[in-house]
Amino acid sequence: MPPKKSMLKVIILGDSGVGKTSLMQQFVNKKFFSQYKATIGADFLTKELTLDNRKVVLQIWDTAGQERFQSLGVAFYRGADCCVLMYDVTNHKSFENLETWHDEFLLQANPLDPENFPFTVIGNKIDVEEGKRQVSAQKAQRWCQEKGNFPYFETSAKEATGVDQAFDVTARNALQQDDAEGLDQEYPDGVDFSQYEQEPSGCAC
Amino acid sequence: MSDSVELVWSRSAVYIHPTKNNKDNIAGYLSLVRPPDGEILISWVPESLIKLSKQDYESYVQVDLSLDGEVTQKNQVFVSKPPSMSVGSLARSSHAFSIKLSDLYSMQMREPSLGWWYGSILLFTKQAETLPVLFFHDDESEVEKRRTKTMQKKRDDWGGEFFMEKLENYVDIRPSTLEKGVYLINPSAQDTLAFAPPVTTSNEVSGPNSAKAATWGDLKWNIFEKLAQVTRYSRKASQSMFDRTPAPLRSMLNIPEVEQLGQDFDSARVFLAEWALGIVQDQEDFQRKNININLNTYDSHFDDFSIVAQSIERRNPVTLEEWESFFDENDGRLTVTAEEVKERIFHGGLEPQVRPKAWLFLLNVYPWDTSAVERASIIAEKRNEYYRLKRKWWENIDMQENDSFWKDQKNRIEKDVLRTDRNIPLFEQSETPHPDPDSRLAQSGANPHLEQMRDMLITYNEYNENLGYVQGMSDLLSPLYVVLQDDALAFAAFCGFMERMERNFMRSQEGMRDQLSTLGHLTNFMLPKLYSHLAKADSIHFFFFFRMILVWFKREFEWDDVLRLWEVLWTNYYSSQFHLFIALAILDLNKAYIIERLHYFDEILKFINELSMTLDLDTVLTRAEELFTKFKLALDLVNWQNNQSEDTKSQTEVTEDLRMLLSREIVDQREQARPPGATGG
Numbered sequence: 001m002p003p004k005k006s007m008l009k010v011i012i013l014g015d016s017g018v019g020k021t022s023l024m025q026q027f028v029n030k031k032f033f034s035q036y037k038a039t040i041g042a043d044f045l046t047k048e049l050t051l052d053n054r055k056v057v058l059q060i061w062d063t064a065g066q067e068r069f070q071s072l073g074v075a076f077y078r079g080a081d082c083c084v085l086m087y088d089v090t091n092h093k094s095f096e097n098l099e100t101w102h103d104e105f106l107l108q109a110n111p112l113d114p115e116n117f118p119f120t121v122i123g124n125k126i127d128v129e130e131g132k133r134q135v136s137a138q139k140a141q142r143w144c145q146e147k148g149n150f151p152y153f154e155t156s157a158k159e160a161t162g163v164d165q166a167f168d169v170t171a172r173n174a175l176q177q178d179d180a181e182g183l184d185q186e187y188p189d190g191v192d193f194s195q196y197e198q199e200p201s202g203c204a205c
Numbered sequence: 206m207s208d209s210v211e212l213v214w215s216r217s218a219v220y221i222h223p224t225k226n227n228k229d230n231i232a233g234y235l236s237l238v239r240p241p242d243g244e245i246l247i248s249w250v251p252e253s254l255i256k257l258s259k260q261d262y263e264s265y266v267q268v269d270l271s272l273d274g275e276v277t278q279k280n281q282v283f284v285s286k287p288p289s290m291s292v293g294s295l296a297r298s299s300h301a302f303s304i305k306l307s308d309l310y311s312m313q314m315r316e317p318s319l320g321w322w323y324g325s326i327l328l329f330t331k332q333a334e335t336l337p338v339l340f341f342h343d344d345e346s347e348v349e350k351r352r353t354k355t356m357q358k359k360r361d362d363w364g365g366e367f368f369m370e371k372l373e374n375y376v377d378i379r380p381s382t383l384e385k386g387v388y389l390i391n392p393s394a395q396d397t398l399a400f401a402p403p404v405t406t407s408n409e410v411s412g413p414n415s416a417k418a419a420t421w422g423d424l425k426w427n428i429f430e431k432l433a434q435v436t437r438y439s440r441k442a443s444q445s446m447f448d449r450t451p452a453p454l455r456s457m458l459n460i461p462e463v464e465q466l467g468q469d470f471d472s473a474r475v476f477l478a479e480w481a482l483g484i485v486q487d488q489e490d491f492q493r494k495n496i497n498i499n500l501n502t503y504d505s506h507f508d509d510f511s512i513v514a515q516s517i518e519r520r521n522p523v524t525l526e527e528w529e530s531f532f533d534e535n536d537g538r539l540t541v542t543a544e545e546v547k548e549r550i551f552h553g554g555l556e557p558q559v560r561p562k563a564w565l566f567l568l569n570v571y572p573w574d575t576s577a578v579e580r581a582s583i584i585a586e587k588r589n590e591y592y593r594l595k596r597k598w599w600e601n602i603d604m605q606e607n608d609s610f611w612k613d614q615k616n617r618i619e620k621d622v623l624r625t626d627r628n629i630p631l632f633e634q635s636e637t638p639h640p641d642p643d644s645r646l647a648q649s650g651a652n653p654h655l656e657q658m659r660d661m662l663i664t665y666n667e668y669n670e671n672l673g674y675v676q677g678m679s680d681l682l683s684p685l686y687v688v689l690q691d692d693a694l695a696f697a698a699f700c701g702f703m704e705r706m707e708r709n710f711m712r713s714q715e716g717m718r719d720q721l722s723t724l725g726h727l728t729n730f731m732l733p734k735l736y737s738h739l740a741k742a743d744s745i746h747f748f749f750f751f752r753m754i755l756v757w758f759k760r761e762f763e764w765d766d767v768l769r770l771w772e773v774l775w776t777n778y779y780s781s782q783f784h785l786f787i788a789l790a791i792l793d794l795n796k797a798y799i800i801e802r803l804h805y806f807d808e809i810l811k812f813i814n815e816l817s818m819t820l821d822l823d824t825v826l827t828r829a830e831e832l833f834t835k836f837k838l839a840l841d842l843v844n845w846q847n848n849q850s851e852d853t854k855s856q857t858e859v860t861e862d863l864r865m866l867l868s869r870e871i872v873d874q875r876e877q878a879r880p881p882g883a884t885g886g
Contacts (some may be wrong), residue, residue, distance in 0.1 A: 016617060016620065016621075016676060017617075017620040035623070035624045035627045036624060037624050037625070037680075037760070038620075038621055038624055038625075038676050038677075038679075038680075040676070040677055040680075040751070040752040040755055040756060040760065041748070041749075041751035041752035041755070041814075042748075042751075042810065043810075043811075043814050044807065044810075044811065059807065064676065065676075066617075066675065066676040066886055067884070067886030068675070068710075068711075068712050068713075068714055068886060069676070069714070071713070071714045072714055072717060072718065072721075072746075072748060072751065075746055075748045075806060076748075076806075076807075076810075093613070
C-alpha cells in the first residue's frame with residue numbers, strides 16, 4: 001500500500017497587520033510584498049511537504065484580523081489540525097491579544113481534546129531595528145510554556161527568516177494531531193490543488 | 206357630411222413599430238371620434254395619411270393642442286371618417302384602423318421607461334383582431350413638452366394614461382385581477398370568467414399540487430414548468446388548443462410585435478403564464494403527448510425564458526454633455542425627473558468627468574431637486590462641518606495621548622491606509638521624505654493623499670461614535686476620494702455611502718449575517734439546483750461571499766469597473782439591495798462549473814475568491830438585471846397563485862427578506878452604542 005497522503009489544515013490567527021498573509025505567502029510562494037491588502041473574509045494556500053517520507057498537503061488558512069469578523073468564521077475553523085497564533089514583536093498589544101485568539105479558537109473550532117490541541121506561536125517582524133521591538137523573546141517563550149508548552153518561533157516574513165522551520169514543526173504537530181484524531185480524511189483523488197495556486201498580485205519587493 | 210366624424214380627442218406622436226428597426230416607425234394620431242350614428246370609435250391614422258387633407262391635419266393638430274386634447278360642445282371639430290380596420294387595401298398597408306368602443310374587449314398598458322423604451326398600449330377586440338401596438342413617443346409630443354415646462358407633469362405620467370382617462374368617460378374600465386396593466390372594457394360576468402381561470406380548475410391546480418409542494422423547490426418548479434410550456438404553446442400550439450383560448454389572448458399570440466420585442470413579450474408572458482396556470486389541468490394529456498419535458502432538468506426550464514433577457518442591454522455611459530443637458534442652464538435645476546437620471550445611470554453608468562458631479566447626488570450629499578445656488582451653499586456647509594469635526598480631534602491632545610481606544614483606532618486606520626489601493630497613482634510611494642519621521646505613514650514618504658485618507662477615517666471614527674472605524678471602510682472611501690479629490694466632499698459622500706453600508710460593519714455582524722442569509726434564500730429560490738449542490742457541499746452559509754458583500758465587490762473587479770458598479774448600485778433603480786443580484790449573477794454564471802467540479806466548502810471558497818479580476822462587469826450586470834426581472838416575475842406569479850387559493854395552507858410562503866428585495870429604500874441597520882470597555886476590534 002502506498003503511503004497515504006494526508007491533508008492537514010492549519011489556521012493562522014492574530015491581530016490585524018501582524019503579517020499573517022505575508023507569512024503564508026513567504027512560506028508557500030517564497031515572495032514578500034509590503035502592501036498586501038487587508039484580508040477580508042478568508043483564503044487559503046496549499047503546499048505539499050514530505051515529512052519523514054510521508055507526503056502531506058498543508059492547507060494554510062489566512063483570516064481577517066479584526067475580531068468582529070471572526071464570528072462568521074466557524075465554517076473554516078472546523079477540522080483544523082493545528083493553529084498558529086501570531087503577533088508582531090513591535091506591537092505589544094498584538095502579543096497581549098494572543099490569549100484572546102487562543103480562547104476564541106478553542107471556542108469556535110471545538111476540538112475533541114482542547115487540552116492537547118497543538119498550537120504554534122510566531123513572533124513576526126524581527127527584521128526591524130532593535131529599538132522598535134516591544135516584546136522580548138523570553139517574555140513570549142514564558143507565555144508559551146505556561147499555556148501548554150507551545151513551540152515558539154521568531155520570524156521575518158520579509159526576509160524569510162525562520163519561516164520554514166516554523167511551518168515544519170507546525171506541520172509535524174498537525175500530522176500527529178491528525179493521526180491521533182483518527183479522522184484523517186484522505187484528500188480525494190482527482191482534485192488537483194495546484195490549479196488553485198496563484199501568483200500573488202503585486203511585485204516581489 | 207356622412208363621411209365626416211366629430212373629432213372628440215386626439216393625440217399626436219403615437220407610433221406603431223412595424224419592425225424592430227426604428228426607421229420603420231410610423232408616426233400617427235390616436236383619436237376618439239364620434240360618427241353621426243353616435244357610437245364612439247378609437248382610431249389611429251398615420252400622420253402622412255392625415256396630411257393628405259390640409260383641413261383634417263389642422264383639425265387634428267388643433268384638438269391635440271387644445272386643453273387636455275378635448276374639445277368642448279361649442280366648438281366641435283369635424284374630420285374625414287378614418288378608415289376602419291377591414292376596409293380597403295389603403296388602410297391595410299397604412300396600418301390605420303378604427304374600432305367601435307363596443308368591440309373593445311380589453312387593453313394592456315405598458316408604462317414607459319424613459320430613455321429605454323416608450324410606453325405602449327395593446328388593444329384587444331372581441332373579434333380577436335390584430336391591432337398594432339401603439340407606442341407613445343411623449344418626447345415628441347407638443348402637449349407633453351408643454352406640460353413638462355409648466356411643471357404639470359408628474360413623475361409617472363405618460364400619454365397612455367391620458368388616453369385611458371379620456372376613455373373612461375365613455376366606457377367602464379376595470380383592472381384585471383390577473384395582471385397589473387391589463388384592463389377589461391365594459392366587462393360582463395362572462396368576460397371576467399373567460400379572463401380569469403375558472404374557480405374549479407384553479408382549485409384543482411393549487412389544491413393537490415400545493416399540498417405536495419410543501420417546499421419552495423416544488424412549487425417554483427410548477428410555476429416555471431408551466432412557463433416553459435407556455436413558451437412552447439405560443440409557437441407550436443395545436444389548433445385545438447388554440448380554439449379554446451380566449452379570443453383576446455389568441456390575438457395577442459398572433460401579434461408579430463409581441464414576439465419581436467423582447468420587453469413586450471416579457472409582460473405578455475406573465476399574462477400567458479397566469480392563463481396557463483388556470484388551464485393546465487385541462488391540458489395535461491396534451492402535454493404528455495406533445496411536449497417532451499424532462500422532469501429532472503429544472504434549470505434548463507428556467508433557461509427557457511431567457512428570451513426575457515433579449516431586451517436587456519447595457520448602454521453607453523452618460524457623457525458630460527448629456528449630464529449637463531439634464532439641468533436648466535439658468536438655475537441649474539433638473540429638467541427631467543431624478544428617476545429618469547437614475548434609470549440612465551443604472552443602464553449606462555457615467556463617463557469619468559461626470560462622476561465628481563453625479564456622485565454627490567447619488568450619495569445624498571445634496572438632494573436632486575436643488576438649484577445650483579442651493580447646492581453651492583450645501584457644499585459650503587459640508588466643508589465647514591468637515592473641518593469642524595476634524596479640528597475637534599486634531600486639537601484634543603489629551604485624547605490623542607491618553608485614550609487607548611482612540612490610539613488603537615488610529616493605528617488600525619494607519620495600517621489600513623498604507624495598504625489600500627496603493628497601485629492607484631494618487632496613493633503611490635513618494636520619494637520626498639515625510640516631514641515627521643516618527644509617523645507611521647513616514648514609510649510611504651510625503652504623500653498628502655495618504656494623510657487625507659487617514660484624517661477622513663479618523664474623523665469618521667469620531668463622527669460615528671457607535672460604529673467607529675472598521676476594516677474595509679478604507680476600501681469604500683478610497684474611490685470616493687480619488688474621484689472627488691477633495692477631502693471635505695469625499696467625507697460627506699462617504700457618510701452618505703455609510704448610511705447603507707453601516708450594517709456590514711456591526712460588532713455583532715448581524716447585517717452581514719442577514720445579507721448572506723438572504724443571498725441563500727435568493728439562491729434557493731432562483732437557482733435551486735445549485736443551492737442543493739451547495740447544501741451537499743456544506744456551504745449554504747454562503748461565507749464565500751463575505752468579501753464581495755462587505756466591500757461591494759471592490760476586490761473582485763478592476764478599479765474602473767468598481768466605480769461603474771457602485772454608481773449603478775447607488776441608483777437603487779430596481780432594488781436598494783441589487784448587490785445581492787450581482788452576487789447571484791456571479792453564481793449563475795459559474796453554476797455549471799461549481800456543480801460539476803466543486804464538492805467541498807474549501808474548494809468553493811477558493812474558486813469564488815479566485816474569480817477576482819476575471820469577471821466581466823457588463824456580463825455580470827446584464828445577468829443580474831435579467832435575474833431580477835425573473836425574480837420579480839416569479840414573485841408576481843406566487844402572489845397571484847396565493848390570491849387564487851383561499852386555503853392558507855396551500856399558499857406558498859415567500860420569506861420577508863426576499864420580498865424586501867423589491868424595495869428601493871435602503872435597509873437601515875445601525876450599530877448600537879459602544880459598550881464601555883469595548884475595543885474597536
